[in-house]
Amino acid sequence: MSTHDLNPLYTRRLSELLSDENGTLALALLQKLGTPDTAGPPAPADPAEPSRPADPSGPSGPDTVGVWRRSGQEYVRDPALRDQWRYWADLDRLPLTPGRGRTVVLGESAARGYFYDPAFSFASVLGDLLAQGTGPADVDVLDLARTNANFGDLERVLAQAAGLRPDALVVYAGNNWNNIDLTPHQGQRLAEALRSGGYPAAGRLFQEFVVERSGRFLDLLAATAAGCGAAVTLVVPEFNLADWADERSLVCPVLPGDAGPRWLRLRARTADALRAGRDREALDLARELTGLDGGTSPVSARLLARAAAACGDQALREQALVTAKDAAVGLFTVHSPRILAVVQDEMRRKAREHGFRLVDLPRLFRDAAGGALPGRRFHLDYCHLSFEGVS
Structure with a gap:
C-alpha cells in the first residue's frame, strides 16, 4: 500500500485518538509547546501612574494595528494589505494625537455602520457625541471595527489596540459569535447528541459551546483592559425580530420516524x-x-x-x-448572522462580573419604541442598524 493510500487511514486514526477529552488536552499541550514564550501578558496598570504612560508611536508601540502599519511616528494603511482595506475604516492614518485621550472601538459590520460606511459609522457617532460635550472633548476615537470579524479577528486587534494605551475600549460585537471552530472532542459530543436526542439536543449543545467561547473572549477583554488601564463599554447587539424574514431554505431539519x-x-x-x-x-x-x-x-x-x-x-x-x-444556529445550515439570546445573557452576566459599562440595545430599543419589538425603525436588515438605531 502506497503512502498516498495510507494517508486517509492515518488521518482517520489520528482524528479518533484526538476526539476524546485526553486528545483535547494533548492538542492544547502541543500548541503550548509550539508557541514561543514572548513577553507574556501585560502587567497590571499602576494606579499611581497615568493611564497612558508611553506614546504608542514610540518603541513600545505595536508594529501593526489592523491594516495600519507604523511608519515613523504614525500608523498608515499598509499597501501590502490592500485587499483587506474594504473591511476596515476608510482612513489613510489612525488619529493618534499626543496629549489627547484615546477611545478604541472594536466590533463587526454593525459597528462599521454597514450600508452607511464610510460616510457614517458607530465610531463617528461616538466621536460627534464627545465633541458636542456629552463626554471628554479632547479624545481621539479610533475605529478598529472590522466587517466579518470573528473571534480570532477580535482577539488579534484587541491585543494590538492594547499597545496603543487606550483610555477606553468600546466593544460592539456578537452577531458573528456563532461561527466557532469546533475541537474534535466537541464534534464528537455533537455527533453523540444528534444520535441520542436528534437536532434539538445537538442545537442546544452547540449553543452551549457558543456561550462558553463568548465567555472566554469577554474574560480576555477584561484581562487585556486591566493590563492597559482601559475602561470597557460592552454593547449588546439586537436582531430585527419584528420584520426580518428567514431564508427560505430554513424550514425544518430531519425528524425521526413519521x-x-x-x-x-x-x-x-x-x-x-x-x-x-x-x-x-x-x-x-x-x-x-x-x-x-x-x-x-x-x-x-x-x-x-x-x-x-x-x-x-x-x-x-x-x-x-x-x-x-x-x-437555525447549531443546525449547520446557511443563515444570516445573528446574536443568540443565550449570548446576550452571557454578555450581561460578564458585564456584571467584570464591571463593564453596558449598553443593552435590546432594552434600549424597546424603551424607545414603547415596548414594541425592534424592527425596521432600528434595523436595515437582520442586524445592521438604521440611522436612528446607530444614533
Whole structure:
C-alpha cells in the first residue's frame, strides 16, 4: 500500500485518538509547546501612574494595528494589505494625537455602520457625541471595527489596540459569535447528541459551546483592559425580530420516524386556521407543531408568533420570535448572522462580573419604541442598524 493510500487511514486514526477529552488536552499541550514564550501578558496598570504612560508611536508601540502599519511616528494603511482595506475604516492614518485621550472601538459590520460606511459609522457617532460635550472633548476615537470579524479577528486587534494605551475600549460585537471552530472532542459530543436526542439536543449543545467561547473572549477583554488601564463599554447587539424574514431554505431539519410528514400536515393546518381567522385553533396547532420539532424550525416558531399576536399574547409572540431567530444556529445550515439570546445573557452576566459599562440595545430599543419589538425603525436588515438605531 502506497503512502498516498495510507494517508486517509492515518488521518482517520489520528482524528479518533484526538476526539476524546485526553486528545483535547494533548492538542492544547502541543500548541503550548509550539508557541514561543514572548513577553507574556501585560502587567497590571499602576494606579499611581497615568493611564497612558508611553506614546504608542514610540518603541513600545505595536508594529501593526489592523491594516495600519507604523511608519515613523504614525500608523498608515499598509499597501501590502490592500485587499483587506474594504473591511476596515476608510482612513489613510489612525488619529493618534499626543496629549489627547484615546477611545478604541472594536466590533463587526454593525459597528462599521454597514450600508452607511464610510460616510457614517458607530465610531463617528461616538466621536460627534464627545465633541458636542456629552463626554471628554479632547479624545481621539479610533475605529478598529472590522466587517466579518470573528473571534480570532477580535482577539488579534484587541491585543494590538492594547499597545496603543487606550483610555477606553468600546466593544460592539456578537452577531458573528456563532461561527466557532469546533475541537474534535466537541464534534464528537455533537455527533453523540444528534444520535441520542436528534437536532434539538445537538442545537442546544452547540449553543452551549457558543456561550462558553463568548465567555472566554469577554474574560480576555477584561484581562487585556486591566493590563492597559482601559475602561470597557460592552454593547449588546439586537436582531430585527419584528420584520426580518428567514431564508427560505430554513424550514425544518430531519425528524425521526413519521414526525416529518406529521409536521408538514400540521404546518398546513396551522396556516389554514390563521387564514380563516380561527386564531385560538391556530395557536393550539402551532404549539403542537413547535413541540414536534423541538424548537428547531423558524417556520413553526413564526407561525406560533403569528397566532399569539392574533390572540393578543405579546409575551408569547416575542418568545416565539426569539426562538425562530435562534432555531437555525447549531443546525449547520446557511443563515444570516445573528446574536443568540443565550449570548446576550452571557454578555450581561460578564458585564456584571467584570464591571463593564453596558449598553443593552435590546432594552434600549424597546424603551424607545414603547415596548414594541425592534424592527425596521432600528434595523436595515437582520442586524445592521438604521440611522436612528446607530444614533
